Amino acid sequence: MFDLKISNLYDAVDLSKEWATYTISLLDPGMEKDGYFIIPVAAANGKLQRYYFHDLTPDDNWRDWMTKPPEIVTHQQIQDILAFTTPLAATDKLLVHCHAGISRSTAVACGVLCQHGLTPKESTKLVLSVRKQAFPNKHVLQLFDEILGLENQLVKASAEVFSSCYY
Numbered sequence: 763m764f765d766l767k768i769s770n771l772y773d774a775v776d777l778s779k780e781w782a783t784y785t786i787s788l789l790d791p792g793m794e795k796d797g798y799f800i801i802p803v804a805a806a807n808g809k810l811q812r813y814y815f816h817d818l819t820p821d822d823n824w825r826d827w828m829t830k831p832p833e834i835v836t837h838q839q840i841q842d843i844l845a846f847t848t849p850l851a852a853t854d855k856l857l858v859h860c861h862a863g864i865s866r867s868t869a870v871a872c873g874v875l876c877q878h879g880l881t882p883k884e885s886t887k888l889v890l891s892v893r894k895q896a897f898p899n900k901h902v903l904q905l906f907d908e909i910l911g912l913e914n915q916l917v918k919a920s921a922e923v924f925s926s927c928y929y
Contacts, residue, residue, distance in 0.1 A: 763878065764854040768867050768893040771802075774859035778802035778810060782857035784850060786843060786874075787812040788866040791833045802859070811846045813839050817865045819901035835866075840873070840905040847874045862895075869898035872916060873906030882912055882919035896924060 764784075769777055771789075778785040779802070787802055791814045794801065804810035816832040850856060856874065860866035868889050875885035890896055898920050907916045 763880075764850045764852060764856050766871060766875070766888070766892055767855070767857050768863055768871050768889065768896075769857065769859045770863035771859060771861050773863070774802045774857060775800050777857050777859075778808070779805050781805075781855055783808050783854045784847065785810040785857045785859070786846070786867075786870060788858070788860040788870060789814050790816055790861065802857075809846070811843070813843065815839060815866075817860065817899055819899065835899070835902050835905065837905055837909070840902070840909055843870060843874070844877055844909065847877060850874075850878060863893060864895050864897050865899045866902060868893055868896040869900075869902035869906070869920075872898055872903060872920065873910070876906065876910055876912060876916060882916040883923065885916070886919045886923040890923060898924065 767777060767781065782805065785802060785804055785808060787810060789812060802810065814833065815835040818832050818834055820834060858867045858871045871889050872885045875888060876882055880888065900917060903917045903920055907914050
């Protein structure tokens with residue numbers, strides 16, 4: 763199995779350049795135009811893919827704090843992430859990051875681990891061991907469940923494993 767790190771945006775800048783062979787960068791829409799944030803770049807021999815979507819689910823009440831509709835992760839973005847991570851080998855080092863390293867990134871890491879043969883429960887436990895501050899985005903998990911044919915087991919495992927940490 764490949765090595766995995768999950769981080770926030772700040773830590774991802776150096777990790778992507780110095781450690782990762784693959785980086786999945788999950789950012790808010792518009793960040794690519796924002797000069798305030800330093801966006802990670804890949805190491806010379808590394809691979810980097812950026813995906814832009816808000817850390818929301820279709821059920822969230824975004825109207826209280828957003829002036830325009832949010833961009834929620836799509837089926838196509840999850841398929842693209844799976845295509846990007848298909849060639850991961852045991853010698854690779856995968857960095858998955860979002861702004862805080864808590865929700866989008868942990869959900870994507872769970873899905874990619876399932877893609878590479880871990881059960882939903884194994885993937886959620888591994889993610890928790892890698893990133894203690896984890897609360898995976900449920901909609902991202904649902905899309906991985908659907909695409910990978912996991913029959914909602916990833917959402918269930920996540921609820922079981924991560925809820926025991928917070929309640």
